[in-house]
Amino acid sequence: MNLNLQKWQNSSKVLFFIAPLMIPLITFWLVPFGWSVYISFTDWDYISPDYYFVGLENYQYMLEDGDFIQAMQNTFIFALGVVIPTVMIGLVFALLLHNNFKGSQFYRAVIFSPWITPTVAISIVWSWVFESKSGLVNLLLDKVGIAPIPWLESGDTAMFAVMVVTVWQAVSWTMLFYISALNKIPTSLYEASLIDGCSPWTRFYKITLPLISPTTFFLVIVNMITAIQAFDQFQILTQGGPSGSTRTLLYLFYQQAFEQYDMGPAAATSLIILLITGALTIANTVMGKRWVYY
Amino acid sequence: MSTMDTLAIPAKNTHKVVINEASRKQGINTTKPVKANSTTQLERVLERGFKTTLKHGFLLMSGLLMVFPFIWMLSGSLKSNDEIFTNPLMIIPSTFNWQSFVDAFNSAPFGLYIINSFSVALFTTLLVIINSAMFAYAITQLKFKSKTFLYFVVMGCYMLPGAVTYIPSYITLARLGLLDSHMGLILSNAASVFGVFYLRQVFLKIHPSLIEAARIDGAGELKILWKIILPQCKAALATLFLITFITNYNSYMWPSLVITSQELNLIATGIRQFFIAEGNYGLNWSQIMAASTIAVLPLLVLFILCQKTILTGITNDNGVKE
Numbered sequence: 142m143n144l145n146l147q148k149w150q151n152s153s154k155v156l157f158f159i160a161p162l163m164i165p166l167i168t169f170w171l172v173p174f175g176w177s178v179y180i181s182f183t184d185w186d187y188i189s190p191d192y193y194f195v196g197l198e199n200y201q202y203m204l205e206d207g208d209f210i211q212a213m214q215n216t217f218i219f220a221l222g223v224v225i226p227t228v229m230i231g232l233v234f235a236l237l238l239h240n241n242f243k244g245s246q247f248y249r250a251v252i253f254s255p256w257i258t259p260t261v262a263i264s265i266v267w268s269w270v271f272e273s274k275s276g277l278v279n280l281l282l283d284k285v286g287i288a289p290i291p292w293l294e295s296g297d298t299a300m301f302a303v304m305v306v307t308v309w310q311a312v313s314w315t316m317l318f319y320i321s322a323l324n325k326i327p328t329s330l331y332e333a334s335l336i337d338g339c340s341p342w343t344r345f346y347k348i349t350l351p352l353i354s355p356t357t358f359f360l361v362i363v364n365m366i367t368a369i370q371a372f373d374q375f376q377i378l379t380q381g382g383p384s385g386s387t388r389t390l391l392y393l394f395y396q397q398a399f400e401q402y403d404m405g406p407a408a409a410t411s412l413i414i415l416l417i418t419g420a421l422t423i424a425n426t427v428m429g430k431r432w433v434y435y
Numbered sequence: 436m437s438t439m440d441t442l443a444i445p446a447k448n449t450h451k452v453v454i455n456e457a458s459r460k461q462g463i464n465t466t467k468p469v470k471a472n473s474t475t476q477l478e479r480v481l482e483r484g485f486k487t488t489l490k491h492g493f494l495l496m497s498g499l500l501m502v503f504p505f506i507w508m509l510s511g512s513l514k515s516n517d518e519i520f521t522n523p524l525m526i527i528p529s530t531f532n533w534q535s536f537v538d539a540f541n542s543a544p545f546g547l548y549i550i551n552s553f554s555v556a557l558f559t560t561l562l563v564i565i566n567s568a569m570f571a572y573a574i575t576q577l578k579f580k581s582k583t584f585l586y587f588v589v590m591g592c593y594m595l596p597g598a599v600t601y602i603p604s605y606i607t608l609a610r611l612g613l614l615d616s617h618m619g620l621i622l623s624n625a626a627s628v629f630g631v632f633y634l635r636q637v638f639l640k641i642h643p644s645l646i647e648a649a650r651i652d653g654a655g656e657l658k659i660l661w662k663i664i665l666p667q668c669k670a671a672l673a674t675l676f677l678i679t680f681i682t683n684y685n686s687y688m689w690p691s692l693v694i695t696s697q698e699l700n701l702i703a704t705g706i707r708q709f710f711i712a713e714g715n716y717g718l719n720w721s722q723i724m725a726a727s728t729i730a731v732l733p734l735l736v737l738f739i740l741c742q743k744t745i746l747t748g749i750t751n752d753n754g755v756k757e
Contacts, residue, residue: 151578151579152579154577154656155573155577155579157569158569158570158572158573158577158656159569159570159573159585161562161565161566161569161570162566162567162569162570162589162626162631163570163626165566165622165623165625165626166589166592166626168607168622168623169600169604169607169622169623169625169626170592170595170600170626171588171592172603172607173599173600173601173602173603173604173607174595174599174600176602176603176606177599177600177602177603180602180603234497237490237493237494238494244491244494246746248494248498249746250738250739250742250746251498251501251502252497252498252501253738253742253745253746254501254502254505254735254738255501255504257681257734257735257737257738257745258505258685258730258731258734258735259684259685259687259702259703259706259730259731259734260685260687260703261685261687261703261704261706261707261730262702262703262706262727262730262731263504263727263731265706265707265710265723265726265727266504266505266507266508266724266727267504269507269511269720269723269724270504270507275519275520275523275720277507277523280523280524281524284524309501309504312501313501314749317746317749318749369596370596370597370598372687372688373687373688373703376687376688376707377707377710391596391598394598395598395688398601398602399692404602407602408599408602410598411596411598411599411601411602412599414596414598414599415594415595415596415598415599418594418596419594422593422594
């Protein structure tokens with residue numbers, strides 16, 4: 142009796158502490174997840190109350206759907222086109238700024254400022270920069286005698302323009318992680334290499350690069366996950382166009398769910414996004430020796 | 436090219452200085468070698484100066500490139516619309532035209548949007564901090580069976596992209612009657628996986644003897660969390676606060692789905708609607724840039740005030756598990 146009372150007291154105490162988080166987590170994360178899986182097997186259109194269970198039809202349809210295949214390709218092109226420059230430029234900045242010198246804090250802050258500001262607002266600014274008639278880029282191209290390019294209106298360049306904006310915003314965050322990784326390399330290693338008379342390049346290839354490789358792996362994966370879930374800049378700059386050339390999986394999901402109200406196929410698309418990010422996260426957890434977060 | 440050179444040069448220089456001093460002490464007539472030595476030293480100093488200049492030059496250039504969109508935005512907002520098209524490449528406007536800010540405020544309630552964003556972000560952040568702290572406390576300090584399982588369930592949610600939860604969460608909010616309300620937005624964002632992870636890391640570092648002592652003194656669990664643990668991790672709490680606040684202030688996709696009435700719009704949705712409003716696009720850049728400035732400025736000010744907390748917080752050891 143007494144033991145039971147104590148047990149009850151203890152579990153109510155635990156419940157008191159975990160409930161404030163678990164209630165919103167269950168309501169807006171866990172239950173929706175199961176629900177989405179269910180919706181993806183139906184042909185629900187949001188408006189009509191009844192729907193049919195169609196099994197794997199939504200998934201089968203995907204494989205034949207030109208829009209889906211295009212969106213899949215766009216997502217991978219976008220992710221690669223964002224991640225590679227982001228990580229490389231981030232590393233260059235970090236190499237230059239990881240030592241504290243006069244002004245280094247200032248440079249860090251300046252480089253970091255794009256990350257702080259709302260993507261929607263800065264995408265609007267960039268949409269003017271890329272504007273075909275009076276945009277900054279074309280004005281500058283005009284000065285050097287190159288004909289104006291319809292950056293956002295042409296399928297060949299629109300994706301590139303969105304990538305530029307995304308890299309511009311993502312570089313700073315990558316830089317910060319590299320700075321902390323570089324600062325953790327023991328200085329004794331560099332001292333030893335000095336005695337051995339290594340050239341700066343050898344030092345970079347043989348010491349710096351291998352020692353920051355776990356961070357690089359982490360940054361590649363996390364930047365990729367972020368790129369797959371990019372939405373704001375697409376919505377402002379291109380709306381997935383022209384003719385679907387910048388429609389990524391997430392944008393396809395948005396159009397299916399909230400423009401066409403095809404909830405079944407939309408849920409199926411969202412689960413494909415989940416599969417990709419899930420695979421990337423697992424790779425990160427398993428392969429990354431230091432499991433870094435956010 | 437890299438900073439490793441600057442790291443190497445001082446070491447080499449001191450080496451040379453030592454040799455010079457040693458030869459001088461020995462009283463040997465060392466005019467020739469010293470001369471040779473001093474030229475190399477001069478060369479080194481010059482080289483070092485050159486490299487520092489190169490580095491600062493490069494950093495200044497790239498720093499300028501990073502803030503240029505902001506300069507462009509500010510410049511556009513201060514020009515009149517005519518000047519934007521007649522004299523596009525001039526950064527500094529001929530006359531500072533503040534009218535576009537007045538016009539922007541008159542054509543859309545940006546003040547209200549900013550207040551909306553601030554209050555939603557603030558309440559979400561407070562909720563996130565309270566429930567993450569309580570959950571992290573339970574996970575790190577209380578004893579119960581399903582502890583590890585629960586932690587993995589929460590962490591597993593990190594994998595869930597927003598898209599997977601949007602449709603059902605939308606329906607849930609509709610059924611709760613919370614669609615198109617700030618309450619709905621706040622509640623649906625109240626659980627933060629990052630918050631739990633971050634605070635768990637911090638709480639694990641607190642010495643268990645402190646908590647034991649408090650327990651022996653008969654303090655309740657809530658009191659231990661409030662009076663002993665939280666005061667010890669003020670810096671981490673400040674970081675979590677800023678990061679959560681900024682993320683919520685900037686969020687766009689989910690709020691734009693939930694909120695439909697204009698007077699409840701957050702700044703990101705509000706500014707987009709102003710942007711796509713008829714007659715604005717491609718014609719009224721000066722007002723659009725004024726609106727962007729209004730949206731961006733509060734965060735830039737916040738960043739300038741708290742940059743140390745934000746910059747060190749993201750990468751300091753609390754956030755990085757080894």
